[in-house]
Amino acid sequence: MDKLAKQLREDADQIKVLITPELENRIEASLRGAVQDNAASVKGRQSALFWWASSLTGVAATLAIIAVVNLSKPELETAITEPPQQTFSVPKFDWKPQPAVLTQTLEQELVDIQSDLKKAEQTVRDDIDEIM
Amino acid sequence: MSSETALIAAAKRGSIRAYTELVSLYREGLLRFLVSKSPSYADAEDALQDTLINAYRFISSYDSKWRFSTWLYRIAINNLSRIRATEPASKVELGDLSDEEGGPLEQCIAASERQNLWLSAKRILSDEVYTAMWLRYVEDMSVNDIAAILERSVSWTKVNLLRARRQLDADLNGMPAKKVSQAYG
Helix, strand or coil: CCHHHHHHHHHHHCECCCCCHHHHHHHHHHHHHHHHHHHHHHHHHHHHHHHHHHHHHHHHHHHHHHHHHHHCCCHHHHHHCCCCCCCCCCCCCCCCCCCCCCCHHHHHHHHHHHHHHHHHHHHHHHHHHHHC | CHHHHHHHHHHHCCCHHHHHHHHHCCHHHHHHHHHHHCCCHHHHHHHHHHHHHHHHHCHHHCCCCCCHHHHHHHHHHHHHHHHHHHCCHHHHHHHHHHHHHCCHHHHHECCCCCCCHHHHHHHHCCHHHHHHHHHHHCCCCCHHHHHHHHCCCHHHHHHHHHHHHHHHHHHHCCCCCCCCCCCCC
16 A cells, blocks of 8 residues: 555544434434335235235126126027028029000000091092092 | 345345444445535435435345445445435535535544645545545545446546546645546546
């Protein structure tokens, strides 16, 4: 150890400090407080853990009950609930033509026109006979 | 050393008695260090209390690759930085006034023929380099440990320790020494 290092060491020893009983008590009290804080936080963590565990157990029990109730239903119901089979087929069309059904008024009109034609034909024949 | 290991193991298991016995080896040296860094003796006592409580809270994270004292000083220095960062401006002013009247370091130093080197060191060196010197020459810490505590490189620590020695040597021999904060960084 060189001279300066030795002197620095000696001078540090010249700094007189004292751990008073009051300070010692204060530190000890703070330490006990820290221990209680730690214990309280551990207890808090444990109670939170317990809450989570009980909640999860409840959820699991509910799910189990739902599963059991669903599994115990009669088989027929299960069959009924099966989806219907879907078949695909091309629709067939019947192309047989049907005669038009005329209404009564139109039939009468046709008869009248035919009558008019006969009358017009007869008139034309009479006129020809007259000229000849 | 083995008894210290046993005490650490017991403290990790939650034994207050083991922890109290363990830190009783270091608390006086720690208080001496804190007195030299705090604006008042009461602040140094508060800082010691906070350090020991924090160390107890986090002792489960203590890694035995470090010396226990290194770990403890690291907590103490972090604590001091935190206290200074959150200290209100009014308290800083009060601290300055108390320094004018003679700070806790001056009050704790026994009367001597010559001036205490740590008073010179506090006057000449920056706060960080002062800490590095204390850890090196009072606590016998390795340069690597000091670098780790200060969160500095090993090179920075070596260079600044050397410069600080030169400055203190110059002051000791009555040569004018100007305050240099740090080598770099």
